[in-house]
Amino acid sequence: MNQLAMSEKAQPLLDAVIAHIRDNVDPITEEFHKLGEGRADRWSHAPGQLELLETAKEKARESGLWNFFLPDSETGEGLSNLDYAYIAAELGKNPLASETMNCSAPDTGNMEVLERIGTAEQKEKWLKPLLAGEIRSAYAMSEPNVASSDAKNISTSAVLENGEWVINGEKFYISGAGDPRCKIMITMVKTSPDAETFKQQSQILVPINTPGVEILGPMHVFGHDDA
Ligand SMILES: Cc1cc2nc3c(=O)[nH]c(=O)nc-3n(C[C@H](O)[C@H](O)[C@H](O)COP(=O)(O)OP(=O)(O)OC[C@H]3O[C@@H](n4cnc5c(N)ncnc54)[C@H](O)[C@@H]3O)c2cc1C
Known part of the structure; x- marks a missing residue:
């Protein structure tokens, strides 16, 4: 039978992700959406929204909860897809969660492509700011x-x-x-x-x-x- 349990190695990361969402993301979620109410362009952010998001991103960075989506690479945690699935299930519970840890689609897939097959120039120009959560x-x-x-x-x-x-x-x-x-x-x-x-x-x-x-x-x- 296939082994579909999460590895023991990934458990501390899963615990840390759950704690980050509970302590740093859930508390800003209501205010984030309130700030965005009635903004003219629904695809942009209202004043204050990105600043709020950045505070949660900063806390994730400080705790090392950053870019762990990348499997088997120097920049990621080396998680298997199966381990990542357990973490993704937690990320999906709050729509802001993934972005605070720089693990949100479509950036994740795009960063993986650039990391795997991008040229040095493409990595410098696009992968670097994406991995830093700047663009x-x-x-x-x-x-x-x-x-x-x-x-x-x-x-x-x-x-x-x-x-x-x-x-x-x-x-x-x-x-x-x-x-x-x-x-x-x-x-x-x-x-x-x-x-x-x-x-x-x-x-x-x-x-x-x-x-x-x-x-x-x-x-x-x-x-x-x-x-
Ligand atoms: C929320 C959302 C986000 C998305 N984000 C992105 C994105 O970031 N980038 C991007 O590129 N795309 C994105 N998409 C588009 C998505 O990838 C496509 O909608 C999807 O691939 C299906 O293609 P389609 O809409 O042309 O449907 P179609 O391919 O036309 O399919 C319509 C229906 O026909 C059926 N069908 C198709 N071909 C056949 C066949 N030969 N025989 C029998 N039945 C068939 C399908 O099963 C389906 O039920 C997004 C879509 C959604 C809803």
């Missing part, structure tokens, strides 16, 4: 005009012209793209439409302030804000 990021795959659950369908094109990648397409449901702190999008594009089916696609880093990038608006799911 946020997005992952841009889904598109309105294709069934995006099958990533082969992605149709945004990227063509190399005179040494520059020219990208054309529209994405939707891109979580976090509306957050003013989001500075970089890992974007799925088609670079080789004539190659065999699974070799047509690439991921390209698109700084959000690139000329031509237009954020059209936030998305809703069943009438609720999301993405």
Whole structure:
């Protein structure tokens, strides 16, 4: 039978995460949401909200509860996915919790990609501030005009012209793209439409302030804000 228990090694970290959420995140949650009430742009933060969040981030950093999502790397705790699942279950109980420990999606997946396969320059420019919790990021795959659950369908094109990648397409449901702190999008594009089916696609880093990038608006799911 599969062993699905958390390892003993991870128990102290889980305990510390639970204590951090109880002592530093739960107490600021009501005030955080109150401060945000009635703000003009729901994807930005109202005055005071980020400062409050930063106090909890600082406490997490001081306790070493930072970036532990990264499996088997110099920057993470070396947790297995199974151990992380137990911790993620706790993080999910308060929507602010993950961000206070720099373990929130979509930054986690994006940081892992950059950490694993980014160039030294990409790491310096994007991974470093992401690991420090100074900026946020997005992952841009889904598109309105294709069934995006099958990533082969992605149709945004990227063509190399005179040494520059020219990208054309529209994405939707891109979580976090509306957050003013989001500075970089890992974007799925088609670079080789004539190659065999699974070799047509690439991921390209698109700084959000690139000329031509237009954020059209936030998305809703069943009438609720999301993405
Ligand atoms: C809250 C939220 C956050 C998201 N965040 C992100 C994000 O950060 N970045 C990002 O890139 N995307 C994001 N997405 C988009 C998400 O990845 C896509 O919605 C998902 O992959 C499904 O693609 P789709 O919406 O095009 O649906 P479709 O692929 O069109 O699927 C619609 C329905 O058709 C079915 N279907 C599809 N193909 C077939 C087939 N061949 N045969 C039979 N049935 C089929 C599916 O099972 C589904 O029930 C987010 C979505 C939500 C709801």
